Amino acid sequence: MRTxxxxxxxxNGEDEFSYGYPFIRALQRHYHVEFSDDPDYLFTNDSSIEYLDYNCVKIFYTGENEHPNFNLFDYAIxxxxxEFGDRHFRFPVHQMAVFYNPNDVQNAGDLDFKTPHEFTKSDLVKKTxxxxxxxxxxLTDNARDDFFKQLSQYKLVNSGGRYKNNVGxxxxxxxxxxxKHKFSIAFENSSREGYxxxxxxxxxxxxxxxxxxGDPLIGxxxxxxxxxxxxxxxxFEAVVDRVxxxxxxxxxxxxxMKEHVLNTGIDFAKDREDFTSFLRHIIDQPLxxxxxxxxxxxxLKVFEENERIIMSIRLRKHNFRMFLAFLYRPFKKIQKLEEIKIALFRKMKL
Incomplete structure (x- = not known):
């Protein structure tokens, strides 16, 4: 097996619950993968500019609503x-990683949704x-927040995350x-085709x-x-009426609940095979x-310097937000202040 x-x-490409792991898992079926600081192939997302320090084949991947820059990367996911020759593969994040809790991964069941689920009245009774x-x-599209408020006027919506948490x-x-729930709010951070x-x-x-x-093409x-x-x-009023x-x-x-999850012709298993073929095409060429x-x-140097400036600004904004959040922490449970903080952060685009 080639190294x-x-x-x-x-x-972390070695962490099986990380966004970076699916590439490694796919490659390990065909190659001996050696993690190296002198790499032949580098995978990177938008959260790091470390890739600028390496001279190798660079493959961009993202879980965010952004487009790849093919002036900086050889390939992109x-x-x-x-379509861009052999340089791009569409592989939405739900194909890479869905759950990050080991128990959730083990208990999620058939994530290829091959057959309709036999959901019965006894299953419905368990939806308490x-x-x-x-x-x-x-720091997302206001649509998510607006809909949460409107639906909450009908019945209590249980918020289990850190944002708007109301379950302790x-x-x-x-x-x-x-x-445990009959419905779930599944709003993307923002909306565009394909996201x-x-x-x-x-x-x-x-x-x-x-x-x-979120995605206008979801259907x-x-x-x-x-x-x-x-x-x-x-x-959203019409959506609430439908709910x-x-x-x-x-x-x-x-x-x-008994409807098929996927449309006819959609095959996630085949998508993963095609993804592996995309990666193998990159690797199997002479380096x-x-x-x-x-x-x-x-x-190219101009592009790279621009990228460093953009990332520097992004990092400063992140650090400033973290500093403000730290100062604000003692007052977090005061609802009105929480709303003011969120509105301020959104306005400042922090």
Missing amino acids: IKIKVCGH SFDHM EFCSFVYSNY GPVVSKLEFEK TTEKIFCSLAADTIPIYF ETFNEGRFINAMKYPN KEIDQNDELYLAI NEARRVHINPAR
Whole structure:
């Protein structure tokens, strides 16, 4: 088995519950992977500029709503529906990592959703709670916050994350927490075509009816008969009305739960095989032929310096936010102050 020298920046490639691990797992089936500070191939995301210090084949991956810069990276793995020769592969984050708790990974069941779930009335009886909301990031699209408030006017929405927590503290197991609920709010951090993360995936794995907002093309992959696509309604009031209708009609709820999760022709197992083929195509080329960034060295240096400046600004903003959060910590339980802090951070884009 051929040995390849790999570097993973931004995440721990040796941690099986890290975003960086799926690449390593795929490669280890075909190569002996050696982690090295003198790599032939480097995987990196947007959280680090360490990759700028290496001269090797660079592969970008992201779990965020951003586009790859092919002036800096030879290859990219992203959310984008795009073709760029052999340099890009669309592999949404729900295909990489869904749960980060070992127990959740073991108990999630069939994440390929090959067959409809046999959801029965006895399963419905076990749904003792109405709707879940598990988030920690408040620096997102206002849609998530707005919908939480509107749905909460109908019934209590249990917030199990650090943001808007109302269950006595963050839950340990997202899967087990959501399983108790009939519905779950599955709103992305922001909205654009192709940007589908693990949020709807987690909600489906937990046997809830997801209330989804984010990717306008979500219906190309997931069967809209199995979830509530909030983007198809004129406003959130209409979405809440649909939730009420389903909540108050057990037969309708059961019918939705018995729907196929994926549309005809969607095969996650094949997607993973294609992803492995994409990686093998990169590795199996002669190393000196695998590079794809071929621009004027002086121009490349400008791109790299710009990237360093952008990351420096981003890091300063992050550190400033952490400093303010530390000073604010004693006052965190004062709801009005919490709302003011969140509004301020959003306005300052911290």
